[in-house]
Amino acid sequence: MNNANEEPVDIWGRLDDLDDAELAMLVEAAASVIADNTNEAGARIYLEMPPRPAGQILKSTLADAGVAVDDEEAAELVRDEVVTRQLAVHVLRSLAQQPVIAAEIEVAYRARQRMLVIDAGVISAAALLLLVLKLKRVKIGGVDVSFYDARQSALDSIRRMLGM
């Protein structure tokens, strides 16, 4: 257990080593920060969207971005635990390149860590992925944060995973 005086462990430096529960919590924190800081109405809907509808929206979003996937591949991107883990790490890594949003996500993550009860056992990369693909930017503390790099990183990972 972390002591209150201990230096918090660098979460961004050990993305690959996070266990499933930690990664799930970080993904959930990142998705919430993005959904809470956008003017896009209805962005929060992605946070509670289950895999099947998320897969259907992902399929059409990817098609708009020039990545054609079939139903089975879209389902794999949102359901397969190995795939969702890889995707989540890629997207988080590109978000970590932007200090403003990285700091905000880290604060949200630490707050969740302090909660006694939190159900974050499942890595729900679909919500994070859809937010990054659908939104161009968010505004955090008056600073514009663009998702251009994160979006490209996510698309590149998906192409690699699907052997495109």
Next chain:
Amino acid sequence: MVVQPGLVDDLQWWLGSFDTTFIEWRRVGGPADRTRAALSWFWDRSEFRIIREALALPHFDWAEIVDCLLALGSGSSHEWTRELWVEVANASERLAERDAAAAAIVALYAFAAWEGALGEDLLNDPPDDGWYIFPLHVGRNLFAADAVWTSQFIVNRANEFLEYASIRLSGQHIRARSIPYTELAAHVARRIDEYVADLAWDLQVACGPEIPNFRAELAAMFWTLGDVPRAELLKDTREPVYKPSLQTLKELVAVSISRIPMDPFLQYIWLELKDRQPIDLRQHSALFALINNFYEGSSPVSLFEVWGGSLSKAYARILIASMRGPVADEDRVKLREAWSLFYEIIADRDPLSEFRLAGLCNLVLTDDAQQRTLIWHDLTRVASRLLATLTAESDFTPYHCCLMLPFYYLEDQSLESEVSAANALEHHRSGGLLYHLALVPPRVRTANEPMWNLLGEEATLLYALRGSHFVRLIPHLPRHYQVIETWGLPGSREEERPDNLLNDETAKQALRDTWTQLSDLWARMFEVEPDYAHRRKYPYADVEAFTEALTTDEISLDPSIAPTPP
């Protein structure tokens, strides 16, 4: 009933009944070309030649596959060298990358051969090493093939056995080796939760005001489960329309999935969603297989399906129609016929179905408002009586919420009717607490020797009551309790244990006997200690007593004044 250790028969039944890919195999005769190719590729491997030749593999016909599994499982096929079958089981997981359904069948052959070779020794202590290999490969491959229900079945069975073995043998090593099962069980449960959430999401979309929608169908489901307020909200189509939350709908789907096998009324409401807009129920294939299954003999009502006159279908359609608006005359006639038929053939053999059908009849067929209210009052008494009986028998099946149906309709336009409604509710509440009220005797104000003797008798009977209650609670307790009663006892056979106190039916009968004895005892107590006996016999408070307790200036710490036990 003889407890058979074999699982192969159960496995093939689960596969062919509940998991879409294999239901399709059973329906069309066998696997698709891709799976056939994968099976051929696998059995062509030279290291498995002996098995291939002995069993004439691969099989492409469902009946042939099942026959071979059953033969291997019964031990009548002797193509057994443990090492070779372990190799087959291990190789099956690599086959899963090519075709998961083929891998599942290959793992099942290995499982059946292992089970057949062990025979009666399958459940012996310490667990055979195969417990950590064969069922695990079957479970993993079935999960990969999206056969979640059969995967869950085998994983739970293996987990139960190993968990109980670890308790029997105080074996930390058994617990440690069972971890892959616990992990797999979590994956399966998570996948099922996802499927439930997927369907709940679609149902929420289907609750909008746009036509077509499933508002009336969902209202009928809530009504059947006893949640009349939500049904009424869904009936109302004025803007802005009420939409249940995603969480509420997830609970509706989850409760439905657990109840459908024993509740044809609920099942047939779900079936009314089949092949209709706005959602395609078949696309939710894992849940659709459960919804669409025929549960023969699961309830007395299901007998009607065999006779071709579907009572459940009539119930579902007329209830849904009543949630849309006034019911057509033709449907009213059908409902009258259904009620007569039900009463003639089933009546009180299925009290919960009878109760809901009576409620629907009152809702649809009783035109006079005053008469309708009187019937709702009658039904509250029936509900409380049913609940008290179910509580007395320690029936924990979570379907008793449907007994709340008539309480919604109690009139509250006068003080008299409010008091009457409150008393009805209190009667119902006490009925649900019957067991717990009986367990805590009130204070005896005066005592004499005959009363002490009677109290001693009462204590003995309450002890017996607690024991039988616990046995009936077992299926609802964590898994390691459940194996006490089910098939985990090594070599246990019900026929060898006629006095088996852990038997559910024995416990049910024991509860009935004990309640009768308690009732007789309390009757005898009237002569010695009438006040005490009265509290035992009539544990219900009424509005008058409650009001008096609320308005009194005195605060008493006398426990006999606190919530009055019987």
